[in-house]
Amino acid sequence: MIYVDYAATSWPKPPCVAEAMTDYLEHTGGNPGRSGHRLSIAAARVIYEVREEVASLFGIADPLRVVFTPNVTEALNLAINGLLDPQDRVVTTAMEHNSVMRPLRALEKAGVEVLVVPCHPDGQVDLEAMRATVTHGTKLVVVNHASNVVGTIQPVADIATIAHEAGALLLLDAAQTAGALPIDQHALGVDLLAFTGHKALHGPTGTGGLVLGDDFDPSLLRPLVRGGTGSRSEFEEQPDNLPDKYESGTPNGVGIAGLGAAIKWLRDTGIHTIRAQEIELSRALIEGLSAIPGLRLYGPPRAEDRTAVISVTLEGWRVSEVGLALDDEYGILSRVGLHCSPAAHRTLGTFPEGTVRLSLGPANTRSDVEAVIAAMKELAESR
Amino acid sequence: MNEYGVAVFPSSSVAMRAEALAQRAGYAVRLIPTPRDVSSDCGVVLRFDWAKRSGIESLLREAKVDVLDVRPLRQSHRTGGLPSA
Numbered sequence: 001m002i003y004v005d006y007a008a009t010s011w012p013k014p015p016c017v018a019e020a021m022t023d024y025l026e027h028t029g030g031n032p033g034r035s036g037h038r039l040s041i042a043a044a045r046v047i048y049e050v051r052e053e054v055a056s057l058f059g060i061a062d063p064l065r066v067v068f069t070p071n072v073t074e075a076l077n078l079a080i081n082g083l084l085d086p087q088d089r090v091v092t093t094a095m096e097h098n099s100v101m102r103p104l105r106a107l108e109k110a111g112v113e114v115l116v117v118p119c120h121p122d123g124q125v126d127l128e129a130m131r132a133t134v135t136h137g138t139k140l141v142v143v144n145h146a147s148n149v150v151g152t153i154q155p156v157a158d159i160a161t162i163a164h165e166a167g168a169l170l171l172l173d174a175a176q177t178a179g180a181l182p183i184d185q186h187a188l189g190v191d192l193l194a195f196t197g198h199k200a201l202h203g204p205t206g207t208g209g210l211v212l213g214d215d216f217d218p219s220l221l222r223p224l225v226r227g228g229t230g231s232r233s234e235f236e237e238q239p240d241n242l243p244d245k246y247e248s249g250t251p252n253g254v255g256i257a258g259l260g261a262a263i264k265w266l267r268d269t270g271i272h273t274i275r276a277q278e279i280e281l282s283r284a285l286i287e288g289l290s291a292i293p294g295l296r297l298y299g300p301p302r303a304e305d306r307t308a309v310i311s312v313t314l315e316g317w318r319v320s321e322v323g324l325a326l327d328d329e330y331g332i333l334s335r336v337g338l339h340c341s342p343a344a345h346r347t348l349g350t351f352p353e354g355t356v357r358l359s360l361g362p363a364n365t366r367s368d369v370e371a372v373i374a375a376m377k378e379l380a381e382s383r
Numbered sequence: 384m385n386e387y388g389v390a391v392f393p394s395s396s397v398a399m400r401a402e403a404l405a406q407r408a409g410y411a412v413r414l415i416p417t418p419r420d421v422s423s424d425c426g427v428v429l430r431f432d433w434a435k436r437s438g439i440e441s442l443l444r445e446a447k448v449d450v451l452d453v454r455p456l457r458q459s460h461r462t463g464g465l466p467s468a
């Protein structure tokens with residue numbers, strides 16, 4: 001079996017992830033921060049340590065500005081719904097995932113002005129159009145750091161400059177890049193960073209978060225969910241302190257423990273090392289696939305300009321049939337269709353059929369890449 | 384017998400941060416259940432050696448940790464020592 005669906009979720013996870021989760025369930029498991037006994041304290045300590053890991057991963061000074069959520073979708077919903085009011089203007093790109101577009105379209109009905117900046121055919125945002133659209137009075141700019149369809153990496157620092165010059169905040173959807181690329185939130189100028197734990201961070205599903213930049217003013221951001229925090233119970237109003245303001249309900253302690261182990265594994269392995277290997281494998285895959293007649297590649301031609309996500313279509317084939325043939329006949333696990341991103345596929349010219357997406361990760365090898373190329377070649381020739 | 388003090392925080396996450404900072408700075412501290420007479424609902428407070436009060440206070444102030452209160456601990460029972468730093 002060859003797993004090339006890392007953009008959906010990473011697999012396999014490093015063994016330390018399951019070990020940390022088992023350890024949490026068997027030995028740690030009090031309700032974090034609710035009680036004062038040793039198991040409750042131990043659970044809260046585990047979660048706090050993972051906040052430190054996440055903060056240091058993204059270059060944030062205060063670990064309490066790491067807000068855990070079940071996934072990036074909820075982190076994006078928290079940021080988008082918590083910041084925007086009717087009459088506000090928000091700018092985004094034509095490469096976004098539905099976890100950004102759907103909350104924005106819902107707010108649009110409530111009177112928020114939503115502007116979508118076009119992107120070049122390879123997925124790169126049109127910076128001139130961005131500059132013209134993000135006018136003074138824009139409250140928020142939301143950008144997908146790297147496309148989940150074709151891997152295109154956006155020039156985040158340039159977009160941040162444009163946003164900040166107009167007095168707007170920048171929210172980054174780092175679903176595809178957290179763990180895959182080195183990210184320094186301050187150097188990039190990102191006010192709010194939304195991440196998910198189960199993709200390139202190699203953690204378990206059910207983990208993610210919103211990281212508030214050290215200069216971001218939390219009074220601007222309403223919570224999405226309110227309820228018990230284990231703190232300030234004498235008040236019936238939601239507390240203001242971080243992260244409790246945004247973390248009601250018993251957290252996913254076991255998942256967060258696994259996420260912490262995954263980030264330590266990433267640190268030990270080295271994001272740069274993984275990135276270098278992914279660039280090499282992507283380059284080989286792009287090169288091999290480009291030589292196949294009838295196969296069309298999307299996205300930036302250079303592996304350095306994208307994460308390890310390659311999208312293709314095959315002349316004469318429906319993408320769903322390619323996906324099935326790859327799975328059944330070759331044991332190659334890919335993802336086909338629209339990848340929750342109709343806007344991106346419109347930009348690429350692949351709407352509504354979608355693409356076959358091949359996304360690589362640290363467990364992939366050169367021989368995996370060769371097997372994928374050989375399989376695609378056979379399919380192309382069998383038409 | 385040592386005299387203890389406790390630092391009180393708005394939430395357990397803040398308490399965890401205070402504990403980590405104090406331990407890294409070499410202080411012997413321990414999170415204990417919040418005593419009844421301390422007005423906080425956060426389940427734990429950070430207990431420390433009262434003689435180290437000013438050092439711990441300035442450490443937490445410099446790290447911008449939200450400290451609600453620092454006070455001596457009134458003990459009615461034996462409640463165990465501090466772990467060595």
Ligand SMILES: Cc1ncc(COP(=O)(O)O)c(C=O)c1O
Pocket residue numbers: 007008071072073074097099144146147148173175176196208340
């Ligand atoms: C760019 C992007 N944003 C958001 C998401 C949503 O991720 P999750 O399902 O973990 O919330 C994904 C992945 O599916 C993605 O690739």
